[in-house]
Amino acid sequence: MSKQTTDLRIGMVGYAFMGAAHSQAWRTVNRVFDLPLQARMAAICGRDQGRVAEAATRLGWQEHTTDWRSLVGRDDIDLIDVCTPGDSHAEIAIAALAAGKHVLCEKPLANTIDEARAMAAAAARAEAEGVRSVCGFNYRRVPAVALMRRLVADGRIGEIRHVRAVYLQDWITDPQFPLVWRLQKDKAGSGALGDIGAHIIDLTQYVTGQLITGVSGMTETFVKQRPLPAASNGLSAATGDGRTGTGAVTVDDAALFLARLDGGAIATYEATRFATGRKNGLRVEINGSLGSVVFDFERMNELEFYDATRPAAEQGFARILVTEPEHPYMSGWWPPGHLIGYEHSFTHQARDLIEAIATGQAVAPSFADALQVQLVLDAVERSAGLGSTWSEVEPALT
Numbered sequence: 282m283s284k285q286t287t288d289l290r291i292g293m294v295g296y297a298f299m300g301a302a303h304s305q306a307w308r309t310v311n312r313v314f315d316l317p318l319q320a321r322m323a324a325i326c327g328r329d330q331g332r333v334a335e336a337a338t339r340l341g342w343q344e345h346t347t348d349w350r351s352l353v354g355r356d357d358i359d360l361i362d363v364c365t366p367g368d369s370h371a372e373i374a375i376a377a378l379a380a381g382k383h384v385l386c387e388k389p390l391a392n393t394i395d396e397a398r399a400m401a402a403a404a405a406r407a408e409a410e411g412v413r414s415v416c417g418f419n420y421r422r423v424p425a426v427a428l429m430r431r432l433v434a435d436g437r438i439g440e441i442r443h444v445r446a447v448y449l450q451d452w453i454t455d456p457q458f459p460l461v462w463r464l465q466k467d468k469a470g471s472g473a474l475g476d477i478g479a480h481i482i483d484l485t486q487y488v489t490g491q492l493i494t495g496v497s498g499m500t501e502t503f504v505k506q507r508p509l510p511a512a513s514n515g516l517s518a519a520t521g522d523g524r525t526g527t528g529a530v531t532v533d534d535a536a537l538f539l540a541r542l543d544g545g546a547i548a549t550y551e552a553t554r555f556a557t558g559r560k561n562g563l564r565v566e567i568n569g570s571l572g573s574v575v576f577d578f579e580r581m582n583e584l585e586f587y588d589a590t591r592p593a594a595e596q597g598f599a600r601i602l603v604t605e606p607e608h609p610y611m612s613g614w615w616p617p618g619h620l621i622g623y624e625h626s627f628t629h630q631a632r633d634l635i636e637a638i639a640t641g642q643a644v645a646p647s648f649a650d651a652l653q654v655q656l657v658l659d660a661v662e663r664s665a666g667l668g669s670t671w672s673e674v675e676p677a678l679t
């Protein structure tokens with residue numbers, strides 16, 4: 282591992298949507314939280330010389346490069362932040378871990394189970410040498426979600442019976458929306474299932490402390506051909522730069538599944554990019570023997586809590602405004618009652634990773650946790666391919 286100073290020197294690969302979100306976090310984290318290490322935005326890497334140079338200036342990176350291998354090999358880099366499409370996660374993350382760099386890797390961990398297994402194995406080997414790795418399931422770090430987990434872990438909703446989770450978006454409803462990388466299996470692994478379904482799988486397992494053991498799923502691709510894009514940049518892509526014609530959409534537009542969890546809960550999940558009018562509608566409801574909790578990302582500063590142990594005349598869903606210093610992560614931010622947004626979940630992710638590196642403690646979700654999510658995705662795809670037959674989720678650790 283490279284020499285550790287009080288600086289944590291970061292090299293980021295990728296500069297589109299997630300690259301910008303992670304950059305915002307690295308820029309902000311030490312200004313908000315008192316941490317033992319100072320994040321330094323040393324170098325950013327991307328394939329296109331002009332665009333990566335522009336991104337370095339815009340996002341606040343000291344240097345830029347088009348060669349991720351040289352970045353990973355540098356002695357003056359401590360952490361590699363992987364914000365590329367899924368088809369390069371495994372190669373970059375494994376090389377970085379082998380070079381003794383801590384790794385933050387965007388979700389889903391990989392495009393295939395084999396890649397995810399190799400990444401989890403590399404992370405386990407590196408962990409023994411004090412190298413930390415974490416997968417970017419950022420919604421865990423929304424304060425209301427962390428509070429939800431705390432209430433569930435404290436037994437406030439009793440025994441969990443139902444998990445009801447949806448992640449609804451609508452950004453590709455227009456059939457003329459171009460064939461961006463997120464719609465290509467070789468680049469993204471899967472569609473709505475892996476991109477946003479993975480978030481609700483991770484989030485619900487995190488909150489309940491239970492793992493999905495089996496599923497029955499279905500997937501659908503509503504628009505099978507789309508115009509070829511000019512250049513892909515995150516979610517958006519312009520058409521009409523001279524490229525003509527269409528290409529096949531090779532991933533799911535929507536994925537639905539039923540699941541059983543190992544603590545006895547039963548669950549439903551829905552992930553779609555065709556829920557017209559729903560922009561980032563991540564909603565999770567958990568019903569237990571003593572109450573319920575509900576989180577809706579479109580109202581991310583709130584948590585609904587139903588406490589069935591209260592006197593009958595006083596029962597009803599309470600709306601907790603998760604903005605107080607007593608709430609997870611909030612003491613670093615504004616005076617009580619002031620709201621936070623999407624970007625803050627990434628800053629909290631950076632905070633937790635820096636703490637883990639400095640203290641030598643493990644940080645979750647580990648690559649092994651993210652492999653387990655990958656195994657659930659695989660089980661859903663297998664089930665869908667077999668007419669929704671029940672598919673067991675393989676154990677992550679064998």
Ligand code: SOE
Pocket residue numbers: 298450476477516561
């Ligand atoms: C696109 O659907 C996307 O940007 C996901 O890739 C992110 O993980 C999610 O946070 C928002 O939507």
